[in-house]
Amino acid sequence: MEIPPVVIDRLPLYARALASLEAQGREVVSSQELGQQLNVTPAQIRKDLSYFGRFGKQGRGYNVRKLLDELRSILGLNRQWRMTLVGTGRLGRAILGYEGFAPQGFRIIQTFDSDAEWVGKQVNGLTVHSTDDLEKVLADSPVDVGIVAVPAETAQNVIDRLVACGVTAILNYAPIAAHVPPHVHIKRIDPVLALQGMTYYLKANAASK
Amino acid sequence: MEIPPVVIDRLPLYARALASLEAQGREVVSSQELGQQLNVTPAQIRKDLSYFGRFGKQGRGYNVRKLLDELRSILGLNRQWRMTLVGTGRLGRAILGYEGFAPQGFRIIQTFDSDAEWVGKQVNGLTVHSTDDLEKVLADSPVDVGIVAVPAETAQNVIDRLVACGVTAILNYAPIAAHVPPHVHIKRIDPVLALQGMTYYLKANAASK
Numbered sequence: 001m002e003i004p005p006v007v008i009d010r011l012p013l014y015a016r017a018l019a020s021l022e023a024q025g026r027e028v029v030s031s032q033e034l035g036q037q038l039n040v041t042p043a044q045i046r047k048d049l050s051y052f053g054r055f056g057k058q059g060r061g062y063n064v065r066k067l068l069d070e071l072r073s074i075l076g077l078n079r080q081w082r083m084t085l086v087g088t089g090r091l092g093r094a095i096l097g098y099e100g101f102a103p104q105g106f107r108i109i110q111t112f113d114s115d116a117e118w119v120g121k122q123v124n125g126l127t128v129h130s131t132d133d134l135e136k137v138l139a140d141s142p143v144d145v146g147i148v149a150v151p152a153e154t155a156q157n158v159i160d161r162l163v164a165c166g167v168t169a170i171l172n173y174a175p176i177a178a179h180v181p182p183h184v185h186i187k188r189i190d191p192v193l194a195l196q197g198m199t200y201y202l203k204a205n206a207a208s209k
Numbered sequence: 210m211e212i213p214p215v216v217i218d219r220l221p222l223y224a225r226a227l228a229s230l231e232a233q234g235r236e237v238v239s240s241q242e243l244g245q246q247l248n249v250t251p252a253q254i255r256k257d258l259s260y261f262g263r264f265g266k267q268g269r270g271y272n273v274r275k276l277l278d279e280l281r282s283i284l285g286l287n288r289q290w291r292m293t294l295v296g297t298g299r300l301g302r303a304i305l306g307y308e309g310f311a312p313q314g315f316r317i318i319q320t321f322d323s324d325a326e327w328v329g330k331q332v333n334g335l336t337v338h339s340t341d342d343l344e345k346v347l348a349d350s351p352v353d354v355g356i357v358a359v360p361a362e363t364a365q366n367v368i369d370r371l372v373a374c375g376v377t378a379i380l381n382y383a384p385i386a387a388h389v390p391p392h393v394h395i396k397r398i399d400p401v402l403a404l405q406g407m408t409y410y411l412k413a414n415a416a417s418k
Binding site for chain 2: 037198200
């Protein structure tokens with residue numbers, strides 16, 4: 001059975017809320033409470049989880065530890081993922097310094113830049129490779145995820161090269177709607193799109209003149 | 210009529226694709242072609258746009274300039290939006306240096322940090338204010354959007370203070386599911402959630418051991 005992508009996208013939120021409940025020593029949680037924390041209806045939570053079998057008993061709530069373990073296993077969160085970063089400019093260096101990846105099992109093991117000024121330098125314990133050497137470095141040391149933090153003009157080319165190297169998951173920070181083959185998964189981190197989705201609601205009461 | 214939030218979230222993508230077509234000198238585009246560019250079905254595009262009235266004629270496609278103007282007006286993209294940034298650490302400085310905001314009408318006009326080392330310093334042409342002065346600065350100079358780039362532990366407090374200052378749109382880079390009153394819009398920029406939504410698909414063919 002094909003699970004709808006929107007369901008897959010909600011599961012990490014459930015896992016995160018459950019991890020926080022587990023850290024507080026909670027053993028059981030209702031779909032009502034979980035829904036309230038996450039701004040999702042309890043019915044949605046029950047429906048999403050029903051794709052993966054039976055969790056919890058009617059009227060008794062979910063066992064926090066058990067559901068969390070299941071979600072971690074479903075999502076592959078209980079393992080280490082190797083990532084490569086292309087683009088070591090200001091944005092790339094902020095990504096390298098981001099402390100949220102490692103605790104969740106995501107590790108950047110290589111970094112690239114096309115600026116000769118940066119190639120060979122150390123950033124956050126990694127030597128910056130030349131983007132020209134992408135194929136060579138990835139052949140020696142394959143990764144699961146490619147992070148793209150290059151300017152819009154070169155992003156599609158970098159993504160094509162990552163895909164040719166066998167990378168099947170891409171986190172794209174460049175402001176383009178990149179094209180990838182159907183077997184490749186891509187997610188966009190795009191603050192402008194997020195802002196533009198909110199200004200619709202702001203028009204009436206804006207501070208700007 | 211209440212427009213579903215998922216529809217609102219797709220409109221900026223349509224606007225971006227249309228702007229690119231306009232730049233190429235295109236006058237007309239079909240929902241088929243637009244859908245192909247954006248990985249959305251033509252039926253979805255027609256349905257989304259139908260919320261806002263009649264665009265295009267059956268079998269003739271959309272007038273690029275006219276639809277783009279309409280979308281810009283609907284989304285409030287044809288104006289300037291004032292933003293404040295709380296957190297001028299590594300991530301905050303990358304946000305300040307991000308060149309994608311200004312061309313889309315989003316301008317960061319204030320920046321705050323709680324680290325005395327940074328307060329009073331200049332970053333990208335802005336003087337870093339103490340986070341203690343948030344209420345005072347915002348009273349003098351209100352903004353439309355608050356960007357939160359502080360650690361997880363202090364994020365909810367900063368968000369509460371922004372909301373108390375009358376900010377009704379928040380872009381949250383802190384890895385927490387923040388709570389806001391119903392009249393406030395919040396979007397999360399969370400690369401770990403994005404990655405965790407992809408690892409589900411990677412489990413079978415992972416490079417990691």
